[in-house]
Amino acid sequence: MHSRTTRNLAAAAALGLALAGSAGANPVDETLEVTTDDGTITLTTTAPAPDHLKDAFDTIYSGWHYRDTETRNMERDDFDNPGMVFVDIAREKWDAAIGKNGESCAGCHDGPESMAGLRAVTPRVDATTGKLMIMEDYINTCVTERMGLEAWGTTSKDMKNMLALIALQSRGEIVNVAIDGPAAEYWAKGKEIYYTRYGQLEMSCASCHQDNAGNYIRADHLSQGQISGFPVYRLKDAGLVSAQQRFVGCVRDTRAETFKAGSDEFKALELYVASRGNGLAIEGVGVRH
Amino acid sequence: MKSRVWLASLVAVAAAMPLAAETAPGDVTYVEGAVPESLSGSAGDADAGAKIMTTNALGNCVACHQIGAMPDVPFQGDIAPALDGVADRYDEAQLRGIVANAKMTFDGTFMPAFYKTTGFIRPGDAYTGKAAPEDLPPILSAQQIEDVVAYLLTLKE
Numbered sequence: 001m002h003s004r005t006t007r008n009l010a011a012a013a014a015l016g017l018a019l020a021g022s023a024g025a026n027p028v029d030e031t032l033e034v035t036t037d038d039g040t041i042t043l044t045t046t047a048p049a050p051d052h053l054k055d056a057f058d059t060i061y062s063g064w065h066y067r068d069t070e071t072r073n074m075e076r077d078d079f080d081n082p083g084m085v086f087v088d089i090a091r092e093k094w095d096a097a098i099g100k101n102g103e104s105c106a107g108c109h110d111g112p113e114s115m116a117g118l119r120a121v122t123p124r125v126d127a128t129t130g131k132l133m134i135m136e137d138y139i140n141t142c143v144t145e146r147m148g149l150e151a152w153g154t155t156s157k158d159m160k161n162m163l164a165l166i167a168l169q170s171r172g173e174i175v176n177v178a179i180d181g182p183a184a185e186y187w188a189k190g191k192e193i194y195y196t197r198y199g200q201l202e203m204s205c206a207s208c209h210q211d212n213a214g215n216y217i218r219a220d221h222l223s224q225g226q227i228s229g230f231p232v233y234r235l236k237d238a239g240l241v242s243a244q245q246r247f248v249g250c251v252r253d254t255r256a257e258t259f260k261a262g263s264d265e266f267k268a269l270e271l272y273v274a275s276r277g278n279g280l281a282i283e284g285v286g287v288r289h
Numbered sequence: 290m291k292s293r294v295w296l297a298s299l300v301a302v303a304a305a306m307p308l309a310a311e312t313a314p315g316d317v318t319y320v321e322g323a324v325p326e327s328l329s330g331s332a333g334d335a336d337a338g339a340k341i342m343t344t345n346a347l348g349n350c351v352a353c354h355q356i357g358a359m360p361d362v363p364f365q366g367d368i369a370p371a372l373d374g375v376a377d378r379y380d381e382a383q384l385r386g387i388v389a390n391a392k393m394t395f396d397g398t399f400m401p402a403f404y405k406t407t408g409f410i411r412p413g414d415a416y417t418g419k420a421a422p423e424d425l426p427p428i429l430s431a432q433q434i435e436d437v438v439a440y441l442l443t444l445k446e
Contacts, residue, residue: 200412200421200428201401211399212368218352219364252418257411
């Protein structure tokens with residue numbers, strides 16, 4: 001009690017913010033309604049935990065619930081969401097004849113709306129190739145095989161902008177990645193990575209996002225580490241951050257040798273982490289700090 | 290040219306060599322988690338310890354622990370027990386053991402081992418994300434551990 005007051009005072013002094021006296025460790029109990037060009041939509045940012053996660057959580061929460069008021073509000077209106085600029089840039093790319101023979105995304109797929117629903121079911125094992133595909137893999141397959149270009153870097157601007165445009169087409173759709181059948185082995189591998197304590201600090205994803213979700217590690221309010229909001233616009237980086245990129249950052253912070261963005265390990269991890277969010281809505285482009 | 294290289298490597302070896310009285314991370318003996326002897330062979334400096342505990346790249350103890358005696362340090366975490374009065378709960382040897390390798394006292398704890406150099410999965414080179422060098426240094430040196438212990442011993446209720 002006493003120490004909580006100390007935190008609030010210190011934080012208020014440091015940030016010049018007026019913090020609610022009852023600020024606690026828990027995710028805020030609020031609803032994410034987003035004003036869009038097509039009216040207001042309500043996003044499912046809390047849900048009962050999926051069956052495979054019931055031993056850890058009763059309820060799952062989007063990371064949106066753990067951010068401060070100002071950051072949360074930025075996601076409430078597309079006009080205030082800094083991530084939307086990148087969606088617009090990607091929309092131009094989508095239509096542009098960038099391929100070696102003048103191909104464009106639009107030429108094969110019509111409008112980006114044709115991608116509706118995809119973000120909610122990826123990563124997934126592709127029916128034709130039998131491989132685990134993250135969205136970046138789908139995009140790069142088109143970029144290289146169908147457009148004859150060099151692959152886009154996994155965390156390049158072109159890639160992240162396109163991730164944002166495609167994710168936005170599934171905004172409001174409920175995450176439902178498959179974890180059985182051909183996905184089962186990847187899922188198991190991702191789960192193993194999630195619970196492995198890496199690095200000189202010997203910390204796993206679960207150490208922070210399961211055992212300590214809701215607690216503060218220094219100034220950071222630990223969320224459940226969900227990726228339904230990804231890619232997110234991160235105020236700290238003043239740019240988009242993809243899930244793959246976030247994993248790199250989190251593992252680096254354990255004083256570990258990270259896996260590479262787009263590696264088999266992080267693809268499996270993304271499937272597993274996505275499955276912990278089965279039941280939450282895709283946010284399109286979240287805003288985090 | 291040749292002798293310069295020789296000299297440089299001699300200096301490097303000398304710097305890496307622990308002082309005679311220092312106990313290397315791999316040679317520390319834990320008695321039920323406790324370590325009776327100073328790791329550096331010298332006494333700790335409590336002021337230096339306070340600094341180490343609040344510096345991100347060093348101990349960053351306040352990332353997880355609150356310390357009422359440090360009201361000026363903002364954003365103290367609340368993951369672990371507050372350290373106020375910790376010197377009433379543990380003696381010097383126990384505190385040294387907890388700071389050096391808390392896993393010896395609290396099985397499987399979230400608290401990192403600050404004076405340990407082996408047994409990690411994919412250890413990195415500090416916070417670069419790159420692989421650790423062959424001779425990975427502990428997070429804190431022997432003297433830094435002693436400094437932190439000296440500060441902790443001031444935390445009496």
